[in-house]
Amino acid sequence: MILLKRRNSQKLTMCANFIALAFIFSYLESLFPFSLGIPGVKLGLANIITVYVLYMTKNFKTTFIVIFVRIFLVAFTFGNLSTMIYSICGAILSGLGMVMLYKTGIFTIIGVSIAGGVLHNVGQILCAMLILETNELIYYLPVLLFSGIICGFGVGFISNICVTNLKKFYNSKENLPS
Amino acid sequence: MKYIRKYLKMNFADILLTLTLVLCGFASLIIFYKTSRTGTSLVIRQNGVITATYPLNEDAMINISDAGNVITIKNGAATMTEADCPDLICVRHKSIKRTGETIVCLPHQLSLSVEGGVSVDDDKIDAIVR
Known part of the structure; x- marks a missing residue:
């Protein structure tokens, strides 16, 4: 019983840590607007945390909790609510895609994060097409595909470093959070 | 450099996925340009x-x-x-x-x-x- 309680509180703390980190990364991204004049092109720094959580905890529920709480917090503090729906659509699609690719087990962390970056953009554009009823938005697709690949690659590289080294650390201490 | 390359390793499936996405991008770019x-x-x-x-x-x-x-x-x-x-x-x-x-x-x-x-x-x- 004591063990169970300890594990639960450990989970909660880890989750809170991840959300705080993702929140900070989103804030950093809003501080340096990396914009090419095309809506939807972002670095996706917060995705580092998503990929990291997915690979460290191997728990899909935790991953989705981190994604959703981060989006709500960001939208309520320094985003605007009207664009929150686009973030949610992109995040759901990229989250589902990453989990599915992760489950197949044939992709490395970089492949998974590239797919996540691209799917996030595709989800956002599909959502915008539905809400604005403007089919011409599909013309943004090539740009968003390329930016998703490049940013996803960078995100995958950084999360690969984190996962590889922190896994070593946790394994040596035998307290890998799950 | 060796240190960085260790973390950039991609397997065949990754490269296939990336290439497919790049091809999709170029294909749609060409289609959109031709029809505009x-x-x-x-x-x-x-x-x-x-x-x-x-x-x-x-x-x-x-x-x-x-x-x-x-x-x-x-x-x-x-x-x-x-x-x-x-x-x-x-x-x-x-x-x-x-x-x-x-x-x-x-x-x-x-x-x-x-x-x-x-x-x-x-x-x-x-x-x-x-």
Whole structure:
């Protein structure tokens, strides 16, 4: 019983840590607007945390909790609510895609994060097409595909470093959070 | 360098996925470029409903009062010159003049798109007939 309680509180703390980190990364991204004049092109720094959580905890529920709480917090503090729906659509699609690719087990962390970056953009554009009823938005697709690949690659590289080294650390201490 | 390369390892499936996505990007780019033409009119939509249409061959300043956006048409191209949204992505967007090109202001649910026009092939036929 004591063990169970300890594990639960450990989970909660880890989750809170991840959300705080993702929140900070989103804030950093809003501080340096990396914009090419095309809506939807972002670095996706917060995705580092998503990929990291997915690979460290191997728990899909935790991953989705981190994604959703981060989006709500960001939208309520320094985003605007009207664009929150686009973030949610992109995040759901990229989250589902990453989990599915992760489950197949044939992709490395970089492949998974590239797919996540691209799917996030595709989800956002599909959502915008539905809400604005403007089919011409599909013309943004090539740009968003390329930016998703490049940013996803960078995100995958950084999360690969984190996962590889922190896994070593946790394994040596035998307290890998799950 | 060796240290970095260790973390950049991708397997066959990753490379296949990336190549497929890149190919999709190039294919759609080519398709969109082939099908786009120089447009003749600017269509303004608010909340998905067409509210106004302007010809692109006349210079104009369009003020959308309830959204706080100002659109300028000059030399057959349209730009968003003013907006009161926080991110100003629509203002930084380059001018649009080919069919299908769109400027979107997400906070105001406003979209400008270029429509209608003579296709490149039609131009050629005209030239030959002339």
